[in-house]
Amino acid sequence: MLFKNIQMIDPAFRVLEDMTVAVRGDTIAYIGSWKGLPEGEDWGEIYDGRGKLLIPGLYNIHAHTPMTLLRGYGENLSLHDWLNQKIFPFEARLTAEDIYYGYLLGVAEMVRFGTVSSTDMYFQGDSLARAILDSGFKSNMSISVTCFDDRDYKELPIYKETLALLDKYHLAGGGRVKIDLSLHGEYTSTPKVAAGLAQHCKSLGLNMHVHLSETQSEHEGSKMRHGKTPPRYFADQGIFDSPTTAAHCVWVDEDDLDILADKGVTIATNPISNLKLASGICPIPRAKAKGINIGLGTDSVASNNSLNLFEELKLYALLHKTTANDPTLITPEEAFACATINGALSQRRENCGSIALGHKADLVVLDTTVPNMQPCHHQLFNLVYSADGGDVRLTMVDGQILYRDGKWPTLDMDNILKHVNASCRRIVKELDK
Ligand SMILES: [Zn+2]
Structure with a gap:
């Protein structure tokens, strides 16, 4: 496929005009002028890019994608009541098939809003991997370890499950599926299990995904339980000896931030979820x-309630100006980097995250003729502050179109909606008994 006469955002976040970008297989094979395009190659479809902006696909680096099934189920409750009265009982009734279709619904929503990859943490790994492969999406997926008793990590069923997942799916789909290891959190596991998992992750050279200091009670509770903050505790258990993505990091102090910086931990910040759950x-x-x-x-969708990363992008760009009382903080370039290249690097996908020669063709086209994108003094400013995700016209992952003009070529949306709604009806009926 070849995009012609299109504006694009380059790796330095400059807006380039009237560009030609060609895709061969899963790779960006040409970026330049129409005149400079080498002759003699059939690129397939020529996409008219007038009035359009080509951007690198967005990275959602903390998700529990199958929780689309819980969208709008349980609102305006305290965190404790929300989890115990609503989320956990619902999740306990989810089957492998529920999770497969819930994931596909999440993919449909993400690609509609320009997201090409997730860092995902859930359970039923087989369902997650099949949904990623079948849809054409990209993900670093993990099944998270929780353990409240004194067993060794290798005695947990999840240990064997993880080995089987690695064997079957790691780097499947041309590398689209990556299996990470995951510890759900400090407060949902024991020191022995955390150390065992950390050791396993390091020995396999994999990425680690954790929740970290999301709430004040978790952060203060860790000091009571271990005499250490969660980052100090994780560092001491060896969790950060593998490349780690730590979700939230809301309550971290100065020393904690030094630990995260020293260990090269990526913070996955989730401003909407954090605001919603206070x-x-x-x-x-x-x-x-x-x-x-x-x-x-x-x-998760349950605490968001959408998978539209453009909402996070704008909120991220604005929120910290206020907390720092500095409107010059978080430039549009920095915010857009957080939504793209920084996420790709956290997934250790060095050939993703920007529109560059030889990179994977993870591309998104936005319509810039819609009212909210006009007039245009600077396209990057419009992209960060004015785009709303609904302006996305096309999303491509590894050279394959997953969304285009209201259609999902790799997904049977009628079938997905049928399954998702049947699952929800069944579970709510069981819970109402
Ligand atoms: Zn989470």
């Missing part, structure tokens, strides 16, 4: 000052 606000200005890699996540 968890607090991640100290991004201080994290940024320490050079910590920062990416954006939605967290």
Whole structure:
């Protein structure tokens, strides 16, 4: 496929006009002028890019994608009541098939809003991997370890399950599926299990995905339980000896941020979820000052209630100006980096996250003729502050179109909606008994 006469955002976040971008297989094979395009190659479809903007696909680096099934189920409750009365009983009734179709619904929503990859944490790994492969999506997926007794990590069923997942799916789909290891959190596991998992992750050279200091009670509770903050505790258990994505990091102090910086941990910040659950606000200005890699996540649909990363992008760009009382903080370039390249790097996908020669063709086209994108003094400013996700016209992952003009070529939307709604009806009926 070849995009012609299109505006694009380059790796330095400059807006280039009247560009030609060609895709061969899953790779960006040409970026330049129409005149400079080498002759003699059939690129397939020529896409008319007039009035359109080509951007690198967005990275949602903290998600529990199958929780689309819980959208709008349980609102305006305290975190404790929300989890115990609503979320956990519902999740306990989810089958492998429910999770497969819930994931596909999440993919449909993400690609509609220009997201090409997720860092996902859930259970029923087989369902997650099949949904990623079948849809054409990209993900670093993990099944998260929780353990409340004194067993060794290798005695947990999830240990064997993880080995089977690695064997069957790691780097499947041309590398689209990556299996990460995951510890759900400090407060849902024991020191022995955390250390065992950390050791396993390091020995396999995989990425780690954790929840970290999301709430004040978790952060303070860790000091009571271990005499250490969650980041100090994780560092001591060896969790950060693998490349780690830590979701939230809301309650971290100065020493904690030094640990995260020292260990090269990526913060996955989820501003909407944190605001909705009244968890607090991640100290991004201080994290940024320490050079910590920062990416954006939605967290689950249940606490968001969407998978539209454009909402996170705008909120991220605005929120920390207020907390730091500095309107010059978080430039549009920095915010857009958090939504793209920083996420790709956290997934250790060095050939993704920007429109560059030889990179994977993870491309998104936005309509810039819609009212909210006009007039245009600077396209990057419109992209960060004015785009709303609904302006996305096409989303491509590894050279394959997953969304275009209201249609999902790789997904049977009628079938997905049928299954998702049947699952929800069944579960709500069981819970009402
Ligand atoms: Zn989460």
